[in-house]
Amino acid sequence: MHPYANQRIGLATMHAKERALAPAFRRVLGAEIVVPPIDTDTLGTFSGEVPRPDALVETALLKAEMVFEAMPDVDCAVASEGSYGPIERLPLVPSGVELLAFVDRKRGIRHVETMPTHRTTWRLQRFAKGDPDRLLALKGMGFPRFGVFVVCSSDMTKPIKNLATVDAVIDAMDREAERSEDGLAVLYSDMRAHMNPMRMMVLRAVGFQLAKRLQRLCPKCQAPGFGPIGARRGLPCEGCGEPTHWIDFEIDGCKACGHATSRPRKDGRRTASRLSCKTCR
Numbered sequence: 691m692h693p694y695a696n697q698r699i700g701l702a703t704m705h706a707k708e709r710a711l712a713p714a715f716r717r718v719l720g721a722e723i724v725v726p727p728i729d730t731d732t733l734g735t736f737s738g739e740v741p742r743p744d745a746l747v748e749t750a751l752l753k754a755e756m757v758f759e760a761m762p763d764v765d766c767a768v769a770s771e772g773s774y775g776p777i778e779r780l781p782l783v784p785s786g787v788e789l790l791a792f793v794d795r796k797r798g799i800r801h802v803e804t805m806p807t808h809r810t811t812w813r814l815q816r817f818a819k820g821d822p823d824r825l826l827a828l829k830g831m832g833f834p835r836f837g838v839f840v841v842c843s844s845d846m847t848k849p850i851k852n853l854a855t856v857d858a859v860i861d862a863m864d865r866e867a868e869r870s871e872d873g874l875a876v877l878y879s880d881m882r883a884h885m886n887p888m889r890m891m892v893l894r895a896v897g898f899q900l901a902k903r904l905q906r907l908c909p910k911c912q913a914p915g916f917g918p919i920g921a922r923r924g925l926p927c928e929g930c931g932e933p934t935h936w937i938d939f940e941i942d943g944c945k946a947c948g949h950a951t952s953r954p955r956k957d958g959r960r961t962a963s964r965l966s967c968k969t970c971r
């Protein structure tokens with residue numbers, strides 16, 4: 691039986707993420723996701739900017755710690771962070787990343803799964819009062835199935851949230867445009883998980899990725915989460931046998947006891963192409 695079977699795993703969320711994550715933990719590990727009453731918004735709310743990935747990891751781990759404070763009898767916690775918006779390297783292409791951090795404080799396991807994604811609906815557009823394109827833009831953003839925020843273009847500190855009807859959004863846009871110095875209102879996607887079915891789908895996928903990782907036990911100490919931790923380069927050249935920069939072995943490891951094993955490449959290659967060799971090229 692898996693060590694997490696029938697165990698409770700705390701999830702730090704205010705946005706109903708248990709809907710996306712509970713099935714993976716139940717089906718793969720037999721574990722139950724429980725949600726403590728904590729205010730994760732104190733760690734920053736979703737605003738559409740793209741923080742660094744290591745900042746996402748830090749925030750997620752802090753959220754996991756909040757679970758332990760709220761539920762002293764629980765040993766494992768999961769927290770999720772997401773980041774969406776246009777990536778600077780690829781202007782105007784909406785992209786994002788979902789990240790799940792898992793902490794088992796009893797066994798000393800910390801594990802982070804990430805999933806980069808283009809399956810997002812993130813949009814940000816500006817409109818003047820009465821602009822005839824407002825309705826089409828709103829429809830294009832999937833409203834009302836997908837939530838939107840409206841904010842004044844010259845003061846973006848107080849976005850209007852939880853707008854439920856098309857009329858409410860249009861009214862808010864005209865009101866914010868009117869009070870803005872440039873006469874424009876900003877309309878952008880609400881990426882909070884419970885307002886965004888696409889994000890729920892990606893969360894569900896990364897949840898299964900994490901549960902499957904935890905499913906495998908360390909052959910030495912039986913801690914959950916044995917799996918890929920890196921690779922060793924140096925696959926020999928097919929011509930001269932010298933090491934190349936190609937991956938030679940994949941390495942699986944245990945975060946609890948440090949045990950590691952190597953295995954050959956998945957594609958079965960035993961030699962690298964001549965083209966990758968400094969000597970033969």
Ligand SMILES: [Zn+2]
Pocket residue numbers: 927928929930931932964967968969970971
């Ligand atoms: Zn060679």
Ligand SMILES: [Zn+2]
Pocket residue numbers: 908909910911912913944945946947948949
């Ligand atoms: Zn181990």
